[in-house]
Amino acid sequence: MTANNMKYGxxxxxxxxxxxxxxxxRLIDLGFRKSSNLQLIKRSILKAxxxxxxxxxxxxxxxxxxxxxxxxxx
Amino acid sequence: MQTLCIVGNANSxxxxxxxxxxxxxxxxxxxxxxxxxxxEKIVNFKNDNYKIVDLPGIYSLSPFTIEEKVATNYLxxxxxKIINLCEPKSLKRSLNLTLQLIEAGFEVVLLINRVDKHxxxxxxxxxxxxxxxxxxxxxxxxxxxxxxxLFNLQNYKLNGEVDYINKxxxxxxxxxxxxxxxxxxxxxxxxxxxNLSNKQLEEIKTQLNKNNLNFExxxxxxxxxxxxxxxxxxxxxxxxxxxxxxxxxYLAIPIFLCVMLGIFYITFSSLGSFLSSVLDKLIxxxxxxxxxxxxxxxxxxxxxxDYLLTAVIEGVGSLICFLPQIVLLFIFIAILExxxxxxxxxxxxxxxxxxxxxxxKSLFTFVMSFGCSxxxxxxxxxxxxxxxxxxxxxxxxxxxxxxxxxxxxVLCSAFFTNNALLIFCFYIIGILVSLLVALILQxxxxxxxxxxxxxxxxxxxxxxxxxxxxxxxxxxxxxxxRVGGIVLIFMSVVxxxxxxxxxxxxxxxxxxxxxxxxxxxxAPIFTPLGFGNYGVAxxxxxxxxxxxxxxxxxxxxxxxMDNQAGLITSLTASSSLVCFDTASALSFMTxxxxxxxxxxxxxxxxxxxxxxxxxxxxALQFAFAYLISFFVYTFALLLxxxxxxxxxxxxxxxxxVIICLSKGKSTCKSCNFSACTSCNKCKSK
Numbered sequence: 001m002t003a004n005n006m007k008y009g010x011x012x013x014x015x016x017x018x019x020x021x022x023x024x025x026r027l028i029d030l031g032f033r034k035s036s037n038l039q040l041i042k043r044s045i046l047k048a049x050x051x052x053x054x055x056x057x058x059x060x061x062x063x064x065x066x067x068x069x070x071x072x073x074x
Numbered sequence: 075m076q077t078l079c080i081v082g083n084a085n086s087x088x089x090x091x092x093x094x095x096x097x098x099x100x101x102x103x104x105x106x107x108x109x110x111x112x113x114e115k116i117v118n119f120k121n122d123n124y125k126i127v128d129l130p131g132i133y134s135l136s137p138f139t140i141e142e143k144v145a146t147n148y149l150x151x152x153x154x155k156i157i158n159l160c161e162p163k164s165l166k167r168s169l170n171l172t173l174q175l176i177e178a179g180f181e182v183v184l185l186i187n188r189v190d191k192h193x194x195x196x197x198x199x200x201x202x203x204x205x206x207x208x209x210x211x212x213x214x215x216x217x218x219x220x221x222x223x224l225f226n227l228q229n230y231k232l233n234g235e236v237d238y239i240n241k242x243x244x245x246x247x248x249x250x251x252x253x254x255x256x257x258x259x260x261x262x263x264x265x266x267x268x269n270l271s272n273k274q275l276e277e278i279k280t281q282l283n284k285n286n287l288n289f290e291x292x293x294x295x296x297x298x299x300x301x302x303x304x305x306x307x308x309x310x311x312x313x314x315x316x317x318x319x320x321x322x323x324y325l326a327i328p329i330f331l332c333v334m335l336g337i338f339y340i341t342f343s344s345l346g347s348f349l350s351s352v353l354d355k356l357i358x359x360x361x362x363x364x365x366x367x368x369x370x371x372x373x374x375x376x377x378x379x380d381y382l383l384t385a386v387i388e389g390v391g392s393l394i395c396f397l398p399q400i401v402l403l404f405i406f407i408a409i410l411e412x413x414x415x416x417x418x419x420x421x422x423x424x425x426x427x428x429x430x431x432x433x434x435k436s437l438f439t440f441v442m443s444f445g446c447s448x449x450x451x452x453x454x455x456x457x458x459x460x461x462x463x464x465x466x467x468x469x470x471x472x473x474x475x476x477x478x479x480x481x482x483x484v485l486c487s488a489f490f491t492n493n494a495l496l497i498f499c500f501y502i503i504g505i506l507v508s509l510l511v512a513l514i515l516q517x518x519x520x521x522x523x524x525x526x527x528x529x530x531x532x533x534x535x536x537x538x539x540x541x542x543x544x545x546x547x548x549x550x551x552x553x554x555x556r557v558g559g560i561v562l563i564f565m566s567v568v569x570x571x572x573x574x575x576x577x578x579x580x581x582x583x584x585x586x587x588x589x590x591x592x593x594x595x596x597a598p599i600f601t602p603l604g605f606g607n608y609g610v611a612x613x614x615x616x617x618x619x620x621x622x623x624x625x626x627x628x629x630x631x632x633x634x635m636d637n638q639a640g641l642i643t644s645l646t647a648s649s650s651l652v653c654f655d656t657a658s659a660l661s662f663m664t665x666x667x668x669x670x671x672x673x674x675x676x677x678x679x680x681x682x683x684x685x686x687x688x689x690x691x692x693a694l695q696f697a698f699a700y701l702i703s704f705f706v707y708t709f710a711l712l713l714x715x716x717x718x719x720x721x722x723x724x725x726x727x728x729x730x731v732i733i734c735l736s737k738g739k740s741t742c743k744s745c746n747f748s749a750c751t752s753c754n755k756c757k758s759k
Binding site: 021022024025026028030033042045048055057058065 | 134136138167170171259289297317326420422425426434526528530531
């Protein structure tokens with residue numbers, strides 16, 4: 001499943017990225033590394049972006065980018 | 075001279091450290107992307123000169139945004155000593171950058187900042203020292219008094235050593251591992267900066283392939299080492315609790331509107347208005363009489379007297395009483411920036427901004443434009459790409475900056491009640507027009523999607539009292555310098571034009587003056603908007619230099635005896651040279667809100683976005699200003715209530731925005747990606 005489908009209250013592990021090398025590199029630099037813990041904190045009003053926590057750091061990301069992060073429930 | 079570069083992730087406290095080391099007051103804030111350019115300052119410590127360099131925040135040596143490219147290019151050009159700042163809450167991410175600095179062969183000292191908020195155990199610090207073989211210091215930069223150890227870095231071990239680097243280093247003849255590692259990471263832009271020949275590049279690639287080294291291995295090597303040093307941290311619960319209220323789907327927008335209305339109420343109606351009237355009474359009202367009496371007693375030249383009383387006292391003095399309101403506005407902006415609420419607003423509004431081809435990051439530029447759009451435009455460099463930067467810079471001009479504040483305050487006081495609400499509505503009009511312009515730009519060459527938008531959300535923090543005082547003093551001083559400098563110069567020019575004819579003879583009848591000749595040519599353009607008068611036309615032209623000059627020119631032309639009450643009364647009197655009625659006042663305020671950037675904004679835009687986009691920006695601004703002012707004037711002639719006219723304008727603009735939005739949907743329905751070029755269904759189309 002992708003990070004787009006994450007549910008509140010559950011912790012997920014990042015498994016892989018379905019993205020080109022530039023986006024992949026960017027995500028890894030920001031701390032979205034394989035096996036990192038990912039958690040959904042908040043969806044925006046129109047549900048087009050999310051607040052997620054990666055190893056304790058909170059980011060706002062768009063659903064298009066979340067679609068590129070493959071996760072599995074921990 | 076030694077160069078000390080301050081490097082770290084965004085919002086790790088780099089500029090705060092730079093300010094401490096150099097005793098400066100550069101702009102700081104509790105969100106990523108505040109510093110967008112390289113800042114250098116030379117300081118002397120114990121007879122030695124040091125160049126301190128503050129760089130925009132980076133997450134690695136593979137830049138993604140414009141300001142990250144600026145920082146990385148600077149770093150890779152020289153052999154600097156690095157002060158690497160990191161935060162305990164994002165230690166893993168920070169160490170990823172530290173490792174890359176060591177890989178590139180930089181001399182590094184690691185500072186762990188904000189240790190009072192999130193402590194780092196001694197065990198982790200020892201682990202960092204042991205694994206990276208560099209010096210680590212814990213501190214809280216805001217409170218730290220003695221940072222002199224940073225000028226004695228030669229006493230510490232700065233050349234980090236990490237085991238995995240050697241296997242990459244062996245694949246090339248370079249002294250450090252950055253080239254083979256960047257080849258593994260397929261970062262072509264950075265590889266280009268090393269000017270490698272094709273032969274060299276192929277040789278390194280062959281060696282890397284031989285040793286099975288690639289993107290996956292370098293990521294894994296770094297990850298294993300970082301996981302060895304520290305474990306996952308938890309999220310601040312206080313921030314989470316506050317987010318539950320402030321980002322609640324039903325409460326978020328009402329809370330945001332209440333915050334903005336509160337700021338406007340305090341700035342324009344209650345405290346701001348009170349302080350302004352006190353200053354007006356204390357300084358302005360009596361100054362004119364005292365100076366007039368003094369000049370008469372010493373029998374000076376009549377022309378000189380007129381210049382001093384009209385250009386200097388009436389023109390410039392009329393602006394000074396707005397000082398408290400301008401300072402208050404900057405204080406509120408600083409509080410918003412420091413609290414951590416702005417990035418959350420950016421997250422909330424990204425939903426909406428996305429539909430206009432913008433990202434939530436544009437919000438930082440827009441909010442700062444309420445203070446000064448020229449300095450705010452620089453923050454547009456935090457955008458992910460050049461097109462977004464150009465668009466954000468062009469749109470920032472529609473936000474009402476503090477220089478327009480005196481115009482709104484004076485005209486609202488003269489013609490309307492409920493000033494704060496009306497001024498708030500003008501700010502909304504500015505925002506709505508900027509969204510319309512964004513849609514126009516999105517349909518042309520500046521189309522962007524920003525789908526890779528990522529924004530770090532910091533923890534909430536209390537704005538420091540010390541910073542607020544400094545912001546108030548700095549902006550108050552800048553306003554006075556501006557008034558005493560550029561405003562005074564241009565008021566002198568306007569005075570000359572008003573009092574002399576083309577034969578350079580002093581004229582007592584203003585209809586014989588040069589200003590009348592010039593203003594009369596332009597004035598008919600504004601007749602359909604209700605203010606086709608040569609005085610207003612001249613004020614608008616003078617306002618192209620700086621918007622503050624608009625009100626100074628009107629004050630000087632109306633001979634208002636240098637006080638706000640006099641100026642307000644003169645605007646309603648039909649005998650005055652510059653006068654309005656309710657409809658033309660509304661139309662004039664709308665025109666001033668939108669019509670053109672000031673000269674300093676224009677020169678910055680020319681430098682950053684080029685002449686072509688600057689001309690496009692000016693043309694769009696003038697066209698929208700004219701059309702909307704005409705609309706407002708026509709409605710105001712039909713309806714007597716100003717608030718209803720403005721609310722009607724807002725509703726019409728909102729309808730236009732919604733219609734344009736519904737026509738411009740371009741998201742790929744099969745892959746849900748706005749900039750889809752790769753999905754099979756889209757390709758087949």
